[in-house]
Amino acid sequence: MTTLQRYRAAVLPATIALLLGACASSQTPPVATPERIGRAQDLYELAPAYQAGTYRHMDELFYTRTVHRGPKVHPLPARSEVAVHYNAGGQRLGVDAFMQRNQVSGLLILKDGKVALERYAMGNDASTRWTSFSVVKSISSTLIGAAVQQGRIASVNDPVTRYLPQLKGGAYDGVSVEQVLQMSSGVAWDETYRDPHSDRRRMFELQLANNPGALLKQMSGLKKAQAPGTAFNYSTGESHLQSELVRAATGMTASDYLSERIWARLGMERDAFWQLDSRAGQEIGSSGLSATLRDYGRFGQFILDDGVIDGERILPAGWLQRATRAAPGSHLEPGKLYDGEYALGYGYQWWLFPAGAAALPNHDGGAFEAQGIFGQFLYINPREKVVAVVWSTWPKPEMDERERETYAFIGAAIDALNQQ
Known part of the structure; x- marks a missing residue:
């Protein structure tokens, strides 16, 4: 639906009703304000006024597939609300200030599976489905774990070309599934979001072009830069390969596999939807899942519960220990990536x-997170x-100072929870 069509759908019916009822009533009925939704091609340069509306309605801009929920909803009971105060910019600040700054x-904190804090702003509410950006990378990697548990993927040590023969003869020869998961393939990739000539922007253009299979073809044409397993290079293209792997190994779309193994079993409140590379095409394994705040929280709780649902092991025993740790001395250890x-x-x-780390108080070495550009976070702390x-709707894709402030707020919330 175009912006003009949305305006007509929202405003004209109310205007007609107002004119017809003018003789019967002296009160003016409220007129709906049309949602401000940007253009798909402007996603990385949206004006602030368009960010929230766009992030709520990505299914109006991109082809998507539904991730179906199950018949029952898993409750998230409430506990006493935590009062959070943290320090930033030489000030002592609270929840409202954190959200405004x-x-x-949307903000949700669960402790022991119970809601300790839940807030919405910018027109969102509990039914809103918000885009994840790169948070979905961690959800896609979890599907790889589910496929390993079922024996659909024999081992993460397998060459990725065993499952994706389209990559044979190129830079991914000799690269393992695990090295793809760790973004350590050694394959060259430029992630710069606002550079129209970067590999990431080329991937985005291919998605907009509605050309089935174009993303996998792009990956097959990349060049090798380093030996596999020796260096970290953040690559949204590499994360997309996770979706391709799931489809190849299971014979199911990533959306259907996510629904069958996790979403429907876990008791989500709403169906989610996932962006595709083309009409009826392949899920973007690195971006574009939209779900409610509480359903993201439920997924995080599933990870915190070691990948087990109602006594059934969805992820292999030990998977999360391996997935959320870096080998001592490796190039993936905290502080060594860049x-x-x-x-x-x-x-x-x-x-x-x-x-x-003194700079990250209350975040012990076992904590980990999924993170997306413009300020999306799914943080998990097993010890706590x-x-x-x-x-969030940050004005830039990456903002170090806001990332640090988000960690400071979550750390202060952990401290406050421990004092309740």
Whole structure:
């Protein structure tokens, strides 16, 4: 639906009703305000006024597939609300200030599987489905674990070309499934979001072009830059391969597999939807899943519960220990990803927190997160039994100071929960 069509659908019926009822009533009925939704091609440069509406309605801009929920909803009971105060910019701030300063549109904190804090802003509510951006990378990697548990993928040590023969003869020869999960394939990739000539923007253009199979073809044409397993290079294209792997190994779409193994079993409140590379095509394994705040929280709780649902093991025993740890001395350890300029490390598409880092109080070495551009977070702390979900509309894709402030807020929430 175009912006003009949305305007007509929202405004004209109310206007006609107003004219017809003018003789019968002296009161003016409210007129609906049309949602501000940007253009698909402007996704990385949206004006702030268009971000929230666009992030709520990605299914109006892109081809999507439904991730169906099951017949029952798993309750998230409430506990006493936690009062959070944290320090930023030399000030002592609370929840409202955190949300305003960081353009936060949704905030959820679970402790022991119970809601300790839940807030909405910018027109969102409990029924809103919000886009994840790169948070979905961690959901896609979890589907790889589910496929391993079922024997659909024999081992993460298998060459990726065993399942995706389209990649044979190129830079992915000799690269394992695990090295793809760790973004350590050694394949060259430029992730710059606002550079129209980057590999990431080329991938986005191919998605907009509605050309089935174009993304996998793009990946097959990349060049090798380093030996596999020796260096980290953040690659949304590499994350997309997870969706391709799931389809190849299971014979199911990633949406259907996510529904069958997790979404329907876990008791989600709403169906989710997932962006595709083309009409009726392949899910973007690196971006574009939209779900409610509480359903992201439920997924985080599933991870916190070691990938078990109602006594059934969905993820292999030990999978999350392997997926959320970096081998000692490896290039993936916290603080080693970008020549020591970034505190976090990397696992199977999960960002890993360092142990005992003064700059990240209350985040022990076992904590990890999924993170998306413009300020989307799914944070999991197994020791503290805390899950946090944050939706934001940052004006830039990456903002280090806001990332640090988000960690400060979550750390303060953990501290406050421990004092309740």
